[in-house]
Amino acid sequence: MRHILLCLSFLSTLLIHAQVPTEVTLQASATTKVVLYINNPQFVGSRMDRVVEDFSSTLKKDLQNSGVFLLSSSPQVDKKNMKEQGIDWLLSYLLVETKSGYELKAEVTDAGSLKIVHEGNYQFGPLAIHNYAHILADDMVMWLTGERGSAFSKITFARQIKPGVKEIFQMDSDGENISQLTQWGSLTIAPSVAQDGRLLYVTYKSGVPEIWGQRSTGGTHERIFPNNPKDRIAFCSSPVWAPDGKRFAFVIGDAQGRSDIAVFDLNTLKVRKLTFNEGINTEPTWNPSGTQLAFTSNRGGGPQLFLMQDDGTNVRQLTFDGTYNASPSWSPLGNMIAFVSRFESKFDLFIFKLSDGKSYQITTSVSSSESPSWSPDGRNLVFIGSKSSGGLLYRSDLSGAIVLPVSNLGLCQSPVWSTKN
Amino acid sequence: MSFTRLACSVVFSSILLQLACNKPTAVPVADASNVAPVVDMKAAQEAEMKLKMEDEAKQKSERDFQDAKSKAMASIYFDLDRATIREEDKSSLQFLANFLRTYPQIKVQISGHADERGTNEYNLALGNKRASATVTYLKGLGIDESRLQSISFGKEKPICNESNEACWSRNRRAEFTPIN
Numbered sequence: 360m361r362h363i364l365l366c367l368s369f370l371s372t373l374l375i376h377a378q379v380p381t382e383v384t385l386q387a388s389a390t391t392k393v394v395l396y397i398n399n400p401q402f403v404g405s406r407m408d409r410v411v412e413d414f415s416s417t418l419k420k421d422l423q424n425s426g427v428f429l430l431s432s433s434p435q436v437d438k439k440n441m442k443e444q445g446i447d448w449l450l451s452y453l454l455v456e457t458k459s460g461y462e463l464k465a466e467v468t469d470a471g472s473l474k475i476v477h478e479g480n481y482q483f484g485p486l487a488i489h490n491y492a493h494i495l496a497d498d499m500v501m502w503l504t505g506e507r508g509s510a511f512s513k514i515t516f517a518r519q520i521k522p523g524v525k526e527i528f529q530m531d532s533d534g535e536n537i538s539q540l541t542q543w544g545s546l547t548i549a550p551s552v553a554q555d556g557r558l559l560y561v562t563y564k565s566g567v568p569e570i571w572g573q574r575s576t577g578g579t580h581e582r583i584f585p586n587n588p589k590d591r592i593a594f595c596s597s598p599v600w601a602p603d604g605k606r607f608a609f610v611i612g613d614a615q616g617r618s619d620i621a622v623f624d625l626n627t628l629k630v631r632k633l634t635f636n637e638g639i640n641t642e643p644t645w646n647p648s649g650t651q652l653a654f655t656s657n658r659g660g661g662p663q664l665f666l667m668q669d670d671g672t673n674v675r676q677l678t679f680d681g682t683y684n685a686s687p688s689w690s691p692l693g694n695m696i697a698f699v700s701r702f703e704s705k706f707d708l709f710i711f712k713l714s715d716g717k718s719y720q721i722t723t724s725v726s727s728s729e730s731p732s733w734s735p736d737g738r739n740l741v742f743i744g745s746k747s748s749g750g751l752l753y754r755s756d757l758s759g760a761i762v763l764p765v766s767n768l769g770l771c772q773s774p775v776w777s778t779k780n
Numbered sequence: 781m782s783f784t785r786l787a788c789s790v791v792f793s794s795i796l797l798q799l800a801c802n803k804p805t806a807v808p809v810a811d812a813s814n815v816a817p818v819v820d821m822k823a824a825q826e827a828e829m830k831l832k833m834e835d836e837a838k839q840k841s842e843r844d845f846q847d848a849k850s851k852a853m854a855s856i857y858f859d860l861d862r863a864t865i866r867e868e869d870k871s872s873l874q875f876l877a878n879f880l881r882t883y884p885q886i887k888v889q890i891s892g893h894a895d896e897r898g899t900n901e902y903n904l905a906l907g908n909k910r911a912s913a914t915v916t917y918l919k920g921l922g923i924d925e926s927r928l929q930s931i932s933f934g935k936e937k938p939i940c941n942e943s944n945e946a947c948w949s950r951n952r953r954a955e956f957t958p959i960n
Contacts, residue, residue, distance in 0.1 A: 522937075523936075523937055525936070546933070546936055546937075548900070548936065549900070549901065567931060568931070568932075591929075593908065593912070593930055594904070594905070594908040594930075594931075594932055596901055596904045596905065596932075597901045597904075610901070610904075610905060612905065612908045612912075612932070613912075614912055614915065614925070614930065615912055615916070616863060616908060616909035616910075616911075616912030616913055616916075617909075618905040618908055618909070638909075639902065639905040639906065639909065640905075641901050641902055641904070641905040642899065642901045642902065655899075655901075655902055657861075661861065662898075662902055683861075683898075685898070685899045685901075685902050686899045686901070686902075699899065701897065701898075704897050704943075706899075729899060729900070730899065730900065772900055773900055773901075
């Protein structure tokens, strides 16, 4: 019941704040956080100090990033009077070294009733300590909200290696475990990650843009479009997997300079164009059920956001305010579309709420913010900071009140936040 | 007889004696091809002059070609969010068209670029529009489409990295690269 009330409070605060457009609204996550006190970790085993330290620091970072917990900074707490000290939940956990790795026991005590309301037991190998901190953090979010958190997730992005050369990279959503996924030594950009982890991207390795990626989970990277390398395409960009992973939307250009949204079917190898409009149609993004696409088009003059069915019908314009609205990203729950709006040469993040047809500003124009992508739980956005920030990845909750760098890795672009498989 | 005259007589006599006693040996003869007959000297000089002039003409032709190529491959520029060929760039494209007519073996890659103020993906589409607009204009000047290849790099390959209009205007461009 308490969880339902918290969720309702969260949603109602969203709605209340969402009535005033173009202000920093949607502050629910900042106002309804559960205050969590974490007991000093208990552990059994030799040489556990480093393991416990790694686990604890990862867990704290995940819970802070979750957008639903506020960690109590009290050095000590009177466990009989936690509620009076502003604490909602108490987390205690025990790490035990086993023959094959570690065992973790965690329990959550409600500060009001002083009863254990959630507990979990985990067993894991010695190399997965960060991942299991992520899993516990996501379970904590699940216990509180009924939906898993995004700690056990990853961010894929393009990054400049040297002038003219970019490659695709991936990291955990807390900025750890950075790995390079492509090594083409060419301009390689615009990654998309399917729900089963398959990668898709654009590379200029053959001298012209082509869409490469994985046809099967864990498979080798191969050319996907065009099928035949002799079929020289004037232009292609922005591949985005459909939620079913069987097709992807992308942008195909012609010699007349038009660029249209199309869908490529991996089974039939056929391309179906969805737009036939003069000018620019680009940046497709799917709704969670794969029945609609939002995209950017300049058919009315400057770039604005549009919506259409996945067969290209029922096209309608979403945004009208401002002269440059672009880079749409559909939320995992399907009710919002994040995008960027340009004002005085800088971009700010906005959210378009489909329920009321209004836009709400997330970041202010202190610096430019580009290429938003939703966390899998829909509570946060990752985006690229301004060039002056060196192309760092940032994350923000939906209030825009908490904006933090994901890592100190610079020269990044086009982040995509996805679940971890 | 002075000592000098005596010495000369002795040396002369000994040379005569040696020549008389030695077996006949082949006297080295200069290779005829290395020594131009006196009567052909003028023709040789003229040939050399002709070769030199031809070489100079070739070098000048190469210089002229390189100069023309450099001028023909000069970038053209676009207004913000636009892909329309500017009036001031039309003479550049006419020069490029003339160059391509003069050197029919040359093909050109036309790459469209944008400044940093658009999104990555929108700018790729805008770069495609700029490259295509340039191709269309050159086709209008009589250049066969098969000699023109368009490509877009959007804002991926800036030539200037500052955030001001002077820099942005240099990045909003179409670049020309010859393909032999």
